[in-house]
Amino acid sequence: MYVKICGLRIPEHATLAAERGADAVGVVMSEPSPRHATPEQATAVIAAARAANPAIDTVLVVREMPAVEAATTARRLGFDVLQLHGGYSAAEFADAAAIHPRVWRAASLATTPALRFGDYGEERLLVDSAVAGSGEPWDLRLIAGAELGSAWLLAGGLDPDNVADAIRAALPGGVDVSSGIESAPGVKSPERIERFIAAARAA
Numbered sequence: 406m407y408v409k410i411c412g413l414r415i416p417e418h419a420t421l422a423a424e425r426g427a428d429a430v431g432v433v434m435s436e437p438s439p440r441h442a443t444p445e446q447a448t449a450v451i452a453a454a455r456a457a458n459p460a461i462d463t464v465l466v467v468r469e470m471p472a473v474e475a476a477t478t479a480r481r482l483g484f485d486v487l488q489l490h491g492g493y494s495a496a497e498f499a500d501a502a503a504i505h506p507r508v509w510r511a512a513s514l515a516t517t518p519a520l521r522f523g524d525y526g527e528e529r530l531l532v533d534s535a536v537a538g539s540g541e542p543w544d545l546r547l548i549a550g551a552e553l554g555s556a557w558l559l560a561g562g563l564d565p566d567n568v569a570d571a572i573r574a575a576l577p578g579g580v581d582v583s584s585g586i587e588s589a590p591g592v593k594s595p596e597r598i599e600r601f602i603a604a605a606r607a608a
C-alpha cells in the first residue's frame with residue numbers, strides 16, 4: 406500500500422513521515438490553503454524527506470495554477486512529481502509533462518463521474534472528495550465500475566482511525582491524507598502522522 410502524507414511545511418514532519426515508511430510527501434502551493442508553503446519551506450521539506458529516504462516521492466500539489474507555470478515550479482524546486490487539481494485539459498497535462506514528466510491527476514468522482522485512468526496521460530490518478538483538502542469523506546460506492554487503474558490513490562477524509570476500513574472497501578493502490586493528520590487546519594500532528602502510516606501499512 407503506497408502512502409502519501411500531504412500538506413507538509415515543516416522539515417521535521419517530512420523526516421518523521423519518511424522514517425515511518427511513507428512513500429511520498431506532498432507540499433501544497435496554493436493560496437489561500439492553510440497548508441500553502443513558500444518555496445523555501447518546500448525546499449526544506451524535500452531535503453528532509455530525501456535525507457531520511459532517498460527513494461521517497463516528493464510531490465508538488467497545486468490547484469488551478471497554469472500548467473506550464475506549475476511544471477516549471479516543480480522542476481525548479483526539484484520535486485519528483487507534480488499533482489494537478491482543477492479544470493485542466495488533456496493538452497495542458499501534455500504541456501506540463503513536456504517540462505516535468507511525472508504528473509498526477511487529482512479529481513473527484515462526485516464531480517467527474519466519467520473519470521478514467523490514462524485519459525490525460527497521467528502517471529497516477531488521485532481520487533479525492535469534491536473539495537480537495539477539506540477533510541470531507543465521500544461515497545466510496547461511486548468507485549463501482551470506474552476504470553481507475555491499479556495504482557490509483559484514495560484521498561478525502563481519511564484519518565488514522567478510518568483508513569484501514571477505507572482500504573478494505575475501496576481497494577486502492579495507495580492512500581493520501583492531509584486534514585486527518587492535523588490537530589487544527591494546517592497544523593500537522595506527529596502522533597497522527599505515525600498512526601496513519603502504521604494503520605495504512607497494516608491494512
Ligand SMILES: O=C(O)c1ccccc1NCC(=O)[C@H](O)[C@H](O)COP(=O)(O)O
Nearest residue numbers: 411438468537538540561562582583584
Ligand atoms: O490540502 C489543501 O489545502 C489543498 C489545496 C489545494 C489543492 C489541493 C489540496 N490538497 C490536496 C491533497 O492532496 C489532499 O491531501 C487531499 O485532497 C486529501 O485531503 P484531506 O481530505 O484533507 O485528507
